[in-house]
Amino acid sequence: MSLWEYANPVKFLRLSERVLPWCWAGAALCLVVGLTWGFFFTPDDFRQGSTVKIIYLHVPSALMAINTWFMMLVASLIWIVRRHHVSALAARAAAPVWIVMTLIALVTGAIWGQPMWGTWWAWDPRLTSFLILFLFYLGYVALWEAVEDPDTAADLTSILCLVGTVFAVLSRYAVNFWNQGLHQGASLSLDKEENVADVFYLPLLVCIGGFVLLFLALVLYRTGTEIRVRRTRALIAREGRMAQAEQA
Amino acid sequence: MRALFFRDLRLALRAGGGFGLGLAFFLIVVVLVPFSVGAEAALLSRIAPGVLWLGALLACLLSLDRLLAVDWEDGALDLLATSPLPLEGIVAVKAAAHWVTTGLPLVVVAPVLGVLLNLPVSGYAVLVLSLALGTPALSMIGAFGAALTVGIKRGGLLLSLLVLPLYVPTLIFGAEAARRAADGLDAGTPLMLLAGVSGAVLACMPFAAGAVLRVNLR
Numbered sequence: 001m002s003l004w005e006y007a008n009p010v011k012f013l014r015l016s017e018r019v020l021p022w023c024w025a026g027a028a029l030c031l032v033v034g035l036t037w038g039f040f041f042t043p044d045d046f047r048q049g050s051t052v053k054i055i056y057l058h059v060p061s062a063l064m065a066i067n068t069w070f071m072m073l074v075a076s077l078i079w080i081v082r083r084h085h086v087s088a089l090a091a092r093a094a095a096p097v098w099i100v101m102t103l104i105a106l107v108t109g110a111i112w113g114q115p116m117w118g119t120w121w122a123w124d125p126r127l128t129s130f131l132i133l134f135l136f137y138l139g140y141v142a143l144w145e146a147v148e149d150p151d152t153a154a155d156l157t158s159i160l161c162l163v164g165t166v167f168a169v170l171s172r173y174a175v176n177f178w179n180q181g182l183h184q185g186a187s188l189s190l191d192k193e194e195n196v197a198d199v200f201y202l203p204l205l206v207c208i209g210g211f212v213l214l215f216l217a218l219v220l221y222r223t224g225t226e227i228r229v230r231r232t233r234a235l236i237a238r239e240g241r242m243a244q245a246e247q248a
Numbered sequence: 249m250r251a252l253f254f255r256d257l258r259l260a261l262r263a264g265g266g267f268g269l270g271l272a273f274f275l276i277v278v279v280l281v282p283f284s285v286g287a288e289a290a291l292l293s294r295i296a297p298g299v300l301w302l303g304a305l306l307a308c309l310l311s312l313d314r315l316l317a318v319d320w321e322d323g324a325l326d327l328l329a330t331s332p333l334p335l336e337g338i339v340a341v342k343a344a345a346h347w348v349t350t351g352l353p354l355v356v357v358a359p360v361l362g363v364l365l366n367l368p369v370s371g372y373a374v375l376v377l378s379l380a381l382g383t384p385a386l387s388m389i390g391a392f393g394a395a396l397t398v399g400i401k402r403g404g405l406l407l408s409l410l411v412l413p414l415y416v417p418t419l420i421f422g423a424e425a426a427r428r429a430a431d432g433l434d435a436g437t438p439l440m441l442l443a444g445v446s447g448a449v450l451a452c453m454p455f456a457a458g459a460v461l462r463v464n465l466r
Contacts, residue, residue, distance in 0.1 A: 136413040143410065146400045155463040156396055160410065163392065163456050167414045170445065174417040177424070177441070 007084035009227045016220040023217035030210030038203035054112045056204060060211035062105035062130075068098040068215065069133065073165050076158030086223065088154035089230070091161065093222035095141050097215060102134045125175040132171050136164050150230065252328070252338065256345035259318075270307040270350040271357060277303040278361045289366045296365035297375060297426030303361075304354045304379055305386060305415055312390040312411065313397070313404040315346055316461075320398045329465050336458030343384075343391035343454075351383030367430060374429030378442060382422040385446040389414050392457040399464045417445050 006012045038056035075091035078084060109127065110120045121127065140157060147153035281299050282292060316339075319325040328338050358379050359372050367375065393411035397403030421442035429435040 132413050132416055135409075139406070139410040139413065142406050143396065146397075146403065146406055152399070152463055152466065156460060159456060159460050159463075160396060163453075164414070166452075167417065170417045171413075171420075174420040174441075177420070177438070 004082075004084075007082070007086055009086055009231075012086050013224055013227060016224055020217060020220055020224075023213050023220065027210050027213035027217055030206050030213060034203050034206030034210050038207060042203060054108050056207045058105060058108040058112060059204060060208045061101045061108065063208060064211045064215050065098060065101040065105055065130070065133075067212075068094050068101060069137075069165075069168075071219075072098065072161055076161040079154055079158045080162075085154075085230075086227070088158065089226040090219060090223045091158065092144055092154075093226055094219050095137060095144070097218050097222070099134065099137055099141070101211075101215075102130060102137070106130060106134065125172070128175045129168070129172045132175075133168055136168065140164065252333070253341050253345055256342060257348060270310055271353050273310050274303045274307040274354055274357065275361065277306060278364060281365070293366040293368055293430070296362060296367040297371060297430050298423050299365060300358050300361060300367070300375060301379070301382075301419060301423040301426060304351075304358065304383065305419055307354055308350055308383060308386045308390060309408055309411065311346065311350055312394050313407050315342060315391060315394040316398045317394070317403075325398075325461075326465065329461075334458065335461050335465075336454040339391050339395060339457040339461060340388070340450075340454040343388045343457075346391065347384050347387040351379075351387055355379045355383060368432070370432050371426060371430030374435045374439065375426045378422045378425040378435075378439060381439065381442050381446050382418050385418050385449040386415060388449050388453045388457075389418075392453050392460065395457040395461040395464065398461070418442065418449075421445060 006015060035056055039053055042053070072091045072094050075087045075094070078087040079091065106127075113122070114120050140160060143160060144153055144157050147156060278299060281295075285291060285295070316325065319328070329335060355376060359367075359376055362372060362375060390411055393407050393414070396410060397407045400406060421438045425435040425438035425442060428438065
């Protein structure tokens with residue numbers, strides 16, 4: 001029994017079918033509880049007023065955007081090294097989720113920034129590097145769509161993902177050098193005593209949990225779809241070949 | 249390797265267009281800037297380093313889709329792949345030829361165009377130096393992008409979408425160096441960082457590009 005067993009699409013599908021309902025239910029529960037709690041049952045911040053509540057969307061989506069990127073990097077590496085198709089398909093399935101998470105983070109950030117910083121957008125290092133990442137993954141998805149042969153596409157995109165990661169990290173520190181930040185420092189870190197005041201912190205944790213489960217559910221679901229699409233295509237191709245053989 | 253390098257140079261020279269086109273494009277971009285932002289001398293001299301860098305970057309991008317596609321279409325790339333040269337070397341040589349035909353002329357004309365944009369006197373030396381350091385990296389990153397999209401019909405637009413985000417660090421350090429020098433500040437730090445980025449790209453990118461090309465030739 002090892003993790004690699006799930007590289008077998010049949011086993012992967014069987015497991016994901018068992019896990020998926022729990023993921024959907026957990027995500028729905030966490031998001032409903034966390035967001036309701038956060039939006040309606042926490043006090044307003046004494047300086048930021050009720051705008052502080054956008055934290056419940058902004059922080060989890062930004063967090064998941066970075067984590068999805070990391071997951072795609074790992075999936076690409078596994079594809080390059082061990083050539084498990086499920087891994088390549090998972091990377092492909094995660095990319096649109098990634099884009100949506102990034103968009104949520106950027107848009108909620110802009111909505112919060114308007115009353116707080118007095119501007120929708122500032123060329124701050126964090127904001128800028130997120131935007132660059134967003135543009136980069138548009139290219140990533142476009143490349144997946146443009147290459148017809150699925151294995152070639154998987155190879156090309158995973159190498160692009162590796163190279164892009166190096167450049168993304170490089171850009172992150174380069175923009176730091178280029179402009180000073182307006183964005184606050186990291187709000188959450190593991191080694192701090194208290195990150196955010198407890199009233200805000202607990203619903204935030206629930207929301208983060210909800211986003212993680214939602215991401216898991218979406219990626220598993222989309223990967224399953226990709227596997228089935230692949231399988232259908234193979235069946236159609238086989239039918240075609242058999243029909244040809246009969247004619248000859 | 250040397251033969252391939254000179255072959256690429258000759259092809260670029262004789263095909264017409266290829267050699268001068270990037271330069272002409274650079275010139276036009278720079279000439280259009282005053283029309284779009286106004287011809288106020290103080291404003292122009294402030295944005296001159298950035299405009300020159302951006303123009304050079306776009307001019308580099310212009311000829312990238314032909315970098316490998318021509319050889320891909322007529323089968324020369326398959327022949328090259330079966331030659332004893334490693335694919336990594338082939339890509340590196342092609343990027344070098346691309347730099348000599350596009351990057352180097354840009355470096356040479358940049359100060360002339362700087363005059364058009366009223367670039368402060370202190371900026372010229374560092375502008376040329378930063379372009380000379382940065383454009384090889386642009387060519388090499390571009391070669392990687394070209395190798396990625398070589399098998400795709402009409403991959404030109406996709407190529408720009410893929411390559412431009414990768415140009416960000418080079419552009420930031422290069423333009424920052426030129427800007428600092430134009431403002432009369434010390435440009436040593438960004439220049440060193442630019443050289444670092446450039447060196448790392450030149451050292452590592454051929455391998456990525458070679459791997460990608462091998463996938464595409466499969």
